[in-house]
Amino acid sequence: MKPEFFINKLKKHGINFFAGVPDSLLKSVCAYISDNFDNKHNIITANEGGAIGLATGYHLATGNIGCVYMQNSGLGNIVNPLTSLTDPEVYHIPMLLIIGWRGRPGEHDEPQHIKQGKVTTGLLNILGINYDVLNHDEEIATHQIDKAVNEIKNSGNVYALIIEKGTFEPYTLQKQNNNHSLLSREESIQEVASIIEPNAVIVSTTGMISRELFEHRTFSNQGHYQDFLTVGSMGHASQIALGIAMQQPHRRVYCFDGDGAAIMHLGGLAIIGSSAQTNFVHIVFNNGAHDSVGGQPTVGFDIDMLKIATACGYRMALRIDDRTTLEKLPQIIANEAGPIFVEIRVKCGNRKDLGRPTTTPIENKEALMSFLKK
Numbered sequence: 001m002k003p004e005f006f007i008n009k010l011k012k013h014g015i016n017f018f019a020g021v022p023d024s025l026l027k028s029v030c031a032y033i034s035d036n037f038d039n040k041h042n043i044i045t046a047n048e049g050g051a052i053g054l055a056t057g058y059h060l061a062t063g064n065i066g067c068v069y070m071q072n073s074g075l076g077n078i079v080n081p082l083t084s085l086t087d088p089e090v091y092h093i094p095m096l097l098i099i100g101w102r103g104r105p106g107e108h109d110e111p112q113h114i115k116q117g118k119v120t121t122g123l124l125n126i127l128g129i130n131y132d133v134l135n136h137d138e139e140i141a142t143h144q145i146d147k148a149v150n151e152i153k154n155s156g157n158v159y160a161l162i163i164e165k166g167t168f169e170p171y172t173l174q175k176q177n178n179n180h181s182l183l184s185r186e187e188s189i190q191e192v193a194s195i196i197e198p199n200a201v202i203v204s205t206t207g208m209i210s211r212e213l214f215e216h217r218t219f220s221n222q223g224h225y226q227d228f229l230t231v232g233s234m235g236h237a238s239q240i241a242l243g244i245a246m247q248q249p250h251r252r253v254y255c256f257d258g259d260g261a262a263i264m265h266l267g268g269l270a271i272i273g274s275s276a277q278t279n280f281v282h283i284v285f286n287n288g289a290h291d292s293v294g295g296q297p298t299v300g301f302d303i304d305m306l307k308i309a310t311a312c313g314y315r316m317a318l319r320i321d322d323r324t325t326l327e328k329l330p331q332i333i334a335n336e337a338g339p340i341f342v343e344i345r346v347k348c349g350n351r352k353d354l355g356r357p358t359t360t361p362i363e364n365k366e367a368l369m370s371f372l373k374k
């Protein structure tokens with residue numbers, strides 16, 4: 001189905017407001033929404049719960065129905081607002097959810113999507129949310145969309161359309177990204193991973209960052225035992241790293257974060273700063289985008305991450321946007337006490353032949369735990 005066809009159907013029903021976090025299965029539809037709605041009618045939110053809040057505010061102010069898009073991994077982030085805000089037993093707010101179904105049973109997917117894929121429809125059932133799996137055929141899909149919107153209008157409830165892989169035809173984002181960075185994320189990851197102390201560990205975030213770190217270790221025959229690849233749990237890598245750092249103050253713990261992930265649970269910075277954990281180094285590879293799922297913008301370049309980190313209590317905060325300074329990073333931070341915050345400005349994009357971790361999450365965990373015992 002063409003994304004334009006789907007969005008035009010929603011528009012005909014008066015749905016003109018979108019909020020959410022982009023997803024790879026919804027890549028083309030999210031890109032189409034980004035290109036065709038202004039920033040008062042399409043808000044890429046910090047996390048999926050925030051999108052439910054925005055669509056609720058939109059409904060309170062206009063009486064209209066808002067639409068929230070997300071990957072099914074975002075369901076965890078919306079359980080609380082769905083049970084305590086939009087639910088008929090609380091404020092009873094009508095809304096349409098569009099949910100990308102990663103890990104759909106019977107389809108091959110990465111380990112972090114398997115469980116979520118299995119429980120997606122069950123979770124909606126438990127929450128009392130009616131749903132339909134959108135058909136790829138435009139005529140059948142039209143009936144499903146009509147049914148969905150009529151049900152939302154008649155009941156005042158939340159209703160979900162679940163989107164399988166391959167439902168939407170490709171659509172390329174036209175909006176220019178104002179990212180003029182020179183460094184690539186992959187070369188920056190390689191550089192930093194090569195210069196960290198031999199007893200240090202890295203906790204990396206979900207998406208390309210963990211994949212690029214994994215391949216770097218493979219290509220340079222380094223082994224993977226110093227890294228914890230947070231393949232799911234977007235936004236929580238920094239707290240995993242903090243948990244390790246607190247128990248093992250004799251070694252440095254690095255978090256390799258993304259701007260989208262750091263912003264998703266920005267409150268984590270306040271906890272890190274307040275912890276005054278001297279062995280903690282937070283590195284955010286900021287490309288101003290959700291690059292791993294299609295490059296939709298984040299507010300990464302609109303906010304001053306260094307000021308936020310400093311205000312939260314990080315002892316040092318610096319921005320790097322050139323190779324010479326990147327190479328000097330070990331000397332710059334060698335004798336500094338943490339928490340240290342390093343923002344590395346990088347461009348979007350990844351190698352087309354980039355692989356995925358070939359070890360399982362359990363193998364990854366066990367190798368890291370053995371290393372941490374040393």
Ligand SMILES: Cc1ncc(C[n+]2csc(CCOP(=O)(O)OP(=O)(O)O)c2C)c(N)n1
Pocket residue numbers: 021022023024071073074077185205206207208209232233234257258259260261262287289290291292293298
């Ligand atoms: C809770 C949750 N929502 C959405 C996703 C889908 N997702 C995976 S990676 C990613 C983008 C990450 O962006 P960023 O942290 O900026 O790193 P980049 O890909 O730009 O390197 C998204 C939205 C997810 N995994 N989990």
